Amino acid sequence: MSFTGHLFLGLLEGGVSGLVIALTAMGLSLVFGVMRIVNVAHGEFFMLGAVFAWYFSSLTGSFYPALVAAPISVALVALLADRFILRPIRYAPEPTIVATIGLLYILQQLVLTFYGPYARPVAAPIYFRVDFPWFGYSGYKLVVAALAALLLAALWLVVTRTRLGLYMRATQQDREIAQAFGVPTERVYAAAFALGAVLAAIAGVLIVPVQQAHYLMGLDALLLSFMAVIIGGVGSLTGTLVAALFIGLIDGVMSVFFTPTLAKIVASLLVAFVLVLKPMGLFGEDRL
Amino acid sequence: MGPVSPLLETVNLEKWFGGLRAVHSVDFRLERGEIRAIIGPNGAGKTTFVSMICGRIPPTSGRVIFKGREITRVPAHARVGLGIAYTFQLVSIFRNLTVYENVALAVQRRLVRHSLDAIKDNPRALTAEVEGALAEVEFSPPDDRPAGTLAHGHQRLLEVAMALALHPELLILDEPTQGLAPEEIAGLGALIRRITGNVTVLLIEHNMEVVLGLSQRVTVMNWGDIIAEGTPQEIEANPEVQRVYLGQ
Amino acid sequence: MTVRVQSGEGAALAHANRLVWGVHLAVAALLLLLQFVLPPFHHGMLARIMVLASYAIGYNLLLGYTGLMSLGHAMFFAAGMYGTGLTVYYLGFGALPAIVTGLLASIAVALVIGWITLRTTGVSFLIVTMMFAQAFFLATLYFNRITGGDQGLVLAGRLPPLHLGPLTLNLAQPGVKYNVALVVFTACVLLGLWLVRSPAGRVLVAIRENEERARLIGYNTFHYKWLTLTISGAVSGLAGSTYTLLFSYLGSSFASILYSIYPLLWTLVGGVGTIIGPLVGATMMTYVVDITSGYTTAYLIVVGAALVILIMRFPQGIMGAVRARWPQWVP
Numbered sequence: 001m002s003f004t005g006h007l008f009l010g011l012l013e014g015g016v017s018g019l020v021i022a023l024t025a026m027g028l029s030l031v032f033g034v035m036r037i038v039n040v041a042h043g044e045f046f047m048l049g050a051v052f053a054w055y056f057s058s059l060t061g062s063f064y065p066a067l068v069a070a071p072i073s074v075a076l077v078a079l080l081a082d083r084f085i086l087r088p089i090r091y092a093p094e095p096t097i098v099a100t101i102g103l104l105y106i107l108q109q110l111v112l113t114f115y116g117p118y119a120r121p122v123a124a125p126i127y128f129r130v131d132f133p134w135f136g137y138s139g140y141k142l143v144v145a146a147l148a149a150l151l152l153a154a155l156w157l158v159v160t161r162t163r164l165g166l167y168m169r170a171t172q173q174d175r176e177i178a179q180a181f182g183v184p185t186e187r188v189y190a191a192a193f194a195l196g197a198v199l200a201a202i203a204g205v206l207i208v209p210v211q212q213a214h215y216l217m218g219l220d221a222l223l224l225s226f227m228a229v230i231i232g233g234v235g236s237l238t239g240t241l242v243a244a245l246f247i248g249l250i251d252g253v254m255s256v257f258f259t260p261t262l263a264k265i266v267a268s269l270l271v272a273f274v275l276v277l278k279p280m281g282l283f284g285e286d287r288l
Numbered sequence: 289m290g291p292v293s294p295l296l297e298t299v300n301l302e303k304w305f306g307g308l309r310a311v312h313s314v315d316f317r318l319e320r321g322e323i324r325a326i327i328g329p330n331g332a333g334k335t336t337f338v339s340m341i342c343g344r345i346p347p348t349s350g351r352v353i354f355k356g357r358e359i360t361r362v363p364a365h366a367r368v369g370l371g372i373a374y375t376f377q378l379v380s381i382f383r384n385l386t387v388y389e390n391v392a393l394a395v396q397r398r399l400v401r402h403s404l405d406a407i408k409d410n411p412r413a414l415t416a417e418v419e420g421a422l423a424e425v426e427f428s429p430p431d432d433r434p435a436g437t438l439a440h441g442h443q444r445l446l447e448v449a450m451a452l453a454l455h456p457e458l459l460i461l462d463e464p465t466q467g468l469a470p471e472e473i474a475g476l477g478a479l480i481r482r483i484t485g486n487v488t489v490l491l492i493e494h495n496m497e498v499v500l501g502l503s504q505r506v507t508v509m510n511w512g513d514i515i516a517e518g519t520p521q522e523i524e525a526n527p528e529v530q531r532v533y534l535g536q
Numbered sequence: 537m538t539v540r541v542q543s544g545e546g547a548a549l550a551h552a553n554r555l556v557w558g559v560h561l562a563v564a565a566l567l568l569l570l571q572f573v574l575p576p577f578h579h580g581m582l583a584r585i586m587v588l589a590s591y592a593i594g595y596n597l598l599l600g601y602t603g604l605m606s607l608g609h610a611m612f613f614a615a616g617m618y619g620t621g622l623t624v625y626y627l628g629f630g631a632l633p634a635i636v637t638g639l640l641a642s643i644a645v646a647l648v649i650g651w652i653t654l655r656t657t658g659v660s661f662l663i664v665t666m667m668f669a670q671a672f673f674l675a676t677l678y679f680n681r682i683t684g685g686d687q688g689l690v691l692a693g694r695l696p697p698l699h700l701g702p703l704t705l706n707l708a709q710p711g712v713k714y715n716v717a718l719v720v721f722t723a724c725v726l727l728g729l730w731l732v733r734s735p736a737g738r739v740l741v742a743i744r745e746n747e748e749r750a751r752l753i754g755y756n757t758f759h760y761k762w763l764t765l766t767i768s769g770a771v772s773g774l775a776g777s778t779y780t781l782l783f784s785y786l787g788s789s790f791a792s793i794l795y796s797i798y799p800l801l802w803t804l805v806g807g808v809g810t811i812i813g814p815l816v817g818a819t820m821m822t823y824v825v826d827i828t829s830g831y832t833t834a835y836l837i838v839v840g841a842a843l844v845i846l847i848m849r850f851p852q853g854i855m856g857a858v859r860a861r862w863p864q865w866v867p
Contacts, residue, residue: 038659088848093659094605098804099847101797105840112834223670226663265674272667275660276652342752368754380752382745393742396735397754450753 005134010253016141018248019148020203022241024221025228026155027199029240032229034168034192037086037096041103043222045197048074049204050213051111054120063125063209071201077107078197082190091189104218111215124209144206151202152241158195159237168192200225223264224251227271293356295320295488296341296458301350303336303512310336312512313350318458323480323489325499327523328509329532334492335377337509338460341490342374343367354458368397371457375464377492379443381450383436387429390446391418394453421453425479441472448476452483459483461491465498477502500524508532553733560729563812564722571714579710585815585822586717587779588802590724592814594771595799600808601732602764603744604657607796608665609772611649611672614791615642616773618676618683621786625689631698631707635777642773643766645672650765654758666793673791680788688787695781713782720778721815724771728811731767740764772799794836801839804846 028042052070057063081103089095128139159165167188170178179185200221204213211217227247232239247267254263296318303311311333318324326334339345341352343364352360359367382390395417422428427445429438435446444464451459461480465473477498480489493499499506499520506523508516510532516523523529567586571579595609619641623629629637653664676683683689698705705712731737742750743757751757780786789795798821805820806813821842829835 038663085844085848094662095847097605097607097659097662098800099844102840102843102847105836106844107840109834109837109840113832113837117833230663259678261674261678265671265678268667268671268674272652272664272671275664275667276655344748344752363756365751365754365756368752374752376749376752380746380749382742382749384745385741389738393738393750393755394753396738400735454753 002134006256007253008132009135010256011249012137012252013141013256014249014252015245016145016248017252018245019145019152020207021221021224021228021248022152022244023148023203023206024200025225025232025240025244026152026237027196028225029229029232029237030159030168030192030199031196033237034172035091035189037091037093038100039193039196040097040100040222041081041107042100042196042200042225043218043220044104044107045074045078045200045218046204046221047111047213047215047218048077048107049201050208050211050217051115051204051215052201053205053208054122054213055115057122063122066122067205070205071198074201075194075198078194079190082193086193087186087189108215108218115213115215117215119212119214121212122208138210140209144210147206148203151199155199156237164188164191220264223267223271227267230271230274293353294318295322295355296490297353298337298341299351299353301337301340301352302348303333303340303345304348310512311340311347314512314514316507316514318488318490320457320488321484322505323484323503324491325503325506326490326492326509327494327496327499327506331511332509333512334509335462336512338374338462338490338492342372342460344374368454368456371455372460373451373454373456373458374460375444375447375451375462377462377466379440379447381435381443381447384434386432387422387435387438387446388418388432390435391421391449391453394450395421398454417453421449424452424483425449426475441468444468444472445476448479452487456487458488458490461489463492463494465493465495473498556733557729560725560811563815564718564725567718567721571711571718576710579714581822581826582819583710583714583717583782584779585819586714586721587775587782588798588822589815589818590721590778591772591775592799592802592806592818593721593724593728593811594768594773594775596803596808596810596814597728597731597771598765598768599800599803600810601737601740601744602761604654604761604765605662605800606665607662607793607800608649608653608667608669608672609769609799610791610793610795611669612642612646612769612772613776613779613795614672614676615645615769616776617780617786617790619773620777621689621691621780622682624691624695624781625786628694628696630696631781634781635774638777638780639770639773642776643770646766646769646773647762650762650769654761654765666796669791669796670793673788673793676788676791684787686788688785688789691780691784691786695784707781708784716782717778720774724774725811727767727771731764732811736760736763794839797839797843801843801846805842 024042024046027045028039031037031039031042049070052073053063053066056066056069060066085099085103086096089099124138124140126140126143129136130139130142131137159168167178167183168191170181170183171185171188175185178188203221204217224247225244228240228244231247232241232243251263251267254266294317296316298314298316301311301314301316302309314337316337326338328334336345340347343359343362343366347360350360351358354367354370354372357370359370362370382393385393392414395414399413399417425445425448427442427449429442435443438446444467448461448464464476468476473495480491480502483489491503503520505518506520507514508523508526508529515532516526516529518526567582570582574582591609591613594612595606598604598606616638618638620634620638623637624634649665649668653661653668656664677685680686692708695707698707705716707713707716732740739750739755739760742755743760747757776790779790799814802814802817802821804817806815806817821839824838824842825835828838
């Protein structure tokens with residue numbers, strides 16, 4: 001295949017994974033924006049989405065029930081975590097990180113116990129090929145990209161046009177004032193945390209026919225969403241979206257030409273340096 | 289030879305916060321041995337101005353000159369070594385440490401020249417110096433409770449003792465009488481009078497009685513500018529000052 | 537008047553001083569005696585635990601005495617491990633020069649990482665240290681031709697015996713292992729004690745309590761934090777270096793995020809801001825993990841559950857507990 005072909009493949013793969021990263025990262029960004037916490041277990045919600053998708057589709061023999069049931073199950077897990085772990089520690093920044101690291105291991109190891117160390121595939125619900133001059137491409141991946149884009153648009157509507165969105169934006173601005181104006185901030189927190197988890201879970205469900213479900217798949221999802229949120233600037237959903245697409249494209253192109261390990265080294269250092277050099281981008285509001 | 293340089297001088301000192309100009313191109317001189325008060329309404333830029341002198345806040349432009357040497361880019365901790373001490377508008381002490389530890393930290397800073405040398409220590413000299421610093425402000429701590437549990441006036445006195453333990457040449461006090469009882473204010477005034485001679489005092493103050501009774505000269509700020517400067521009597525008589533500040 | 541209060545405090549301090557050193561030396565003496573009564577399995581476990589506790593002491597110097605929570609200490613532990621292990625493996629270094637190279641490697645890493653990361657605080661510091669450690673971990677995988685990557689390298693048979701004057705020590709012998717671990721552990725305890733009770737330690741507490749006030753009574757707070765992070769990294773590196781010598785193995789897993797979380801966990805279990813706490817924490821968690829891994833491959837669930845339970849047991853959060861515990865100067 002020619003260089004142009006490779007590049008085009010890289011861009012296409014990158015664009016698709018960029019949209020999937022965007023879904024996951026939006027969840028993280030939403031949770032940080034509204035609740036001011038860093039959820040280290042966010043990648044596990046992605047993983048749970050994929051694993052539940054495998055479970056429900058092998059239970060029912062069809063992918064479509066899983067598309068609904070898996071995110072709902074993950075939302076329940078998130079609600080439980082919010083109620084019994086995060087609320088008792090009052091969402092304090094550093095303790096929340098320690099607690100969500102704990103949650104990460106609990107979820108990951110529970111999946112290892114009940115699901116096992118296997119990578120299991122789920123058949124794509126639809127199968128067709130799109131032919132490009134250099135190669136044929138999975139139509140399902142393009143459907144995934146389109147669905148992700150639709151969901152992102154829906155999220156935008158929820159945040160800007162609904163009462164829940166209004167409550168979330170008010171809580172983000174100033175929790176106490178929002179509370180004084182009758183916003184049920186505890187329920188807004190729970191809703192934001194669950195919605196964040198659902199976004200990650202849907203991304204996990206959509207990706208499972210392409211990537212297979214495995215109990216360790218949450219870590220990469222976490223790193224990539226971290227990057228998107230930090231580079232895009234927290235609280236800014238638009239920034240996260242742009243950064244996620246950018247990261248997806250870079251990652252797609254780089255993994256065609258370089259080894260994934262090297263790409264991840266560069267990515268980790270990039271996140272670290274952005275945070276050091278532009279601290280205002282991420283946690284600045286809390287600092288000054 | 290030329291005229292003796294002032295202890296402190298600022299040239300075109302200016303501070304912007306985003307699009308807001310907090311301090312406007314201020315030229316300011318402070319002579320050795322003075323007690324100078326800065327007055328002005330809330331939001332006049334007084335705290336921002338003295339914060340640029342002690343190094344807490346970097347200026348947007350302009351220069352700070354101390355003892356004839358430009359210190360605009362000298363970090364705050366090094367300015368303490370040069371002889372500038374600062375007490376905060378809201379009392380800032382080590383609340384969970386004892387009074388002794390609080391003062392010892394200030395004394396220790398003066399006894400050692402370089403941060404790594406702090407490993408060497410002389411406990412006896414340290415204790416003597418701490419006692420001396422507390423005696424200077426006439427404060428005997430009730431016991432070794434955490435300093436944060438002391439009464440407000442005692443916390444203020446402790447902060448002044450810490451500042452004096454640094455043996456500063458310039459002591460900047462940001463609203464030192466705020467929240468103090470009348471007799472405590474009188475005590476603080478007496479203390480300030482006692483230490484001048486060795487120490488030049490620059491204080492931000494709202495209490496006009498204190499200002500008029502204590503300071504030799506008064507600087508008035510409004511909207512980030514110095515609008516008047518003179519003896520307390522001149523300031524009292526100045527019609528513009530009366531308009532923006534005294535006569536409100 | 538003040539004199540009475542101060543001299544009373546002086547006497548109390550001197551008494552507390554003797555007590556603190558006494559308690560720590562008693563713990564070291566107890567560990568010295570334990571080797572004669574412990575059955576072989578626990579004897580070996582305790583040797584490993586003492587090395588891991590040394591690592592936790594290094595970690596705790598930073599968390600307990602400056603309030604900075606790092607999630608990247610595995611890179612210092614692993615720098616010591618690779619600095620020692622690689623020179624033994626490829627250059628045939630003996631134990632002592634290899635420990636020196638390990639220490640130098642960890643100090644170098646800590647100096648550079650500290651200089652960069654200490655510009656951040658709080659949650660940002662946590663994430664930045666984690667990202668650097670992740671890059672370090674991935675680098676040990678990427679250069680697997682040298683490091684052995686995940687498989688790691690085995691040093692057995694490559695390490696010449698250690699000659700100390702008339703003594704010839706074979707580090708593969710259990711008795712030697714135990715006592716070398718004890719010496720390293722005691723050295724770390726004493727170093728930690730000396731640091732936090734020195735005038736520099738007083739400044740570190742001041743920085744943790746009120747950094748701006750510390751700066752405005754003239755302390756270069758960045759330098760103090762940098763110094764602490766470097767000592768913390770060096771102690772962690774010494775532990776990594778000792779680990780590789782005593783257990784003849786080095787591998788990427790010791791650079792992974794899990795090994796950055798472990799010292800945090802041990803410190804939380806044992807008590808933040810204490811010197812002996814990490815030993816208690818490392819002992820408990822190492823046994824718990826060891827026992828659990830006998831029953832299930834998912835033994836890390838214990839780590840997760842412990843983190844959640846510990847954090848929830850401190851109602852004011854870790855930092856509150858740090859502050860509440862400090863003034864008593866307990867071990």
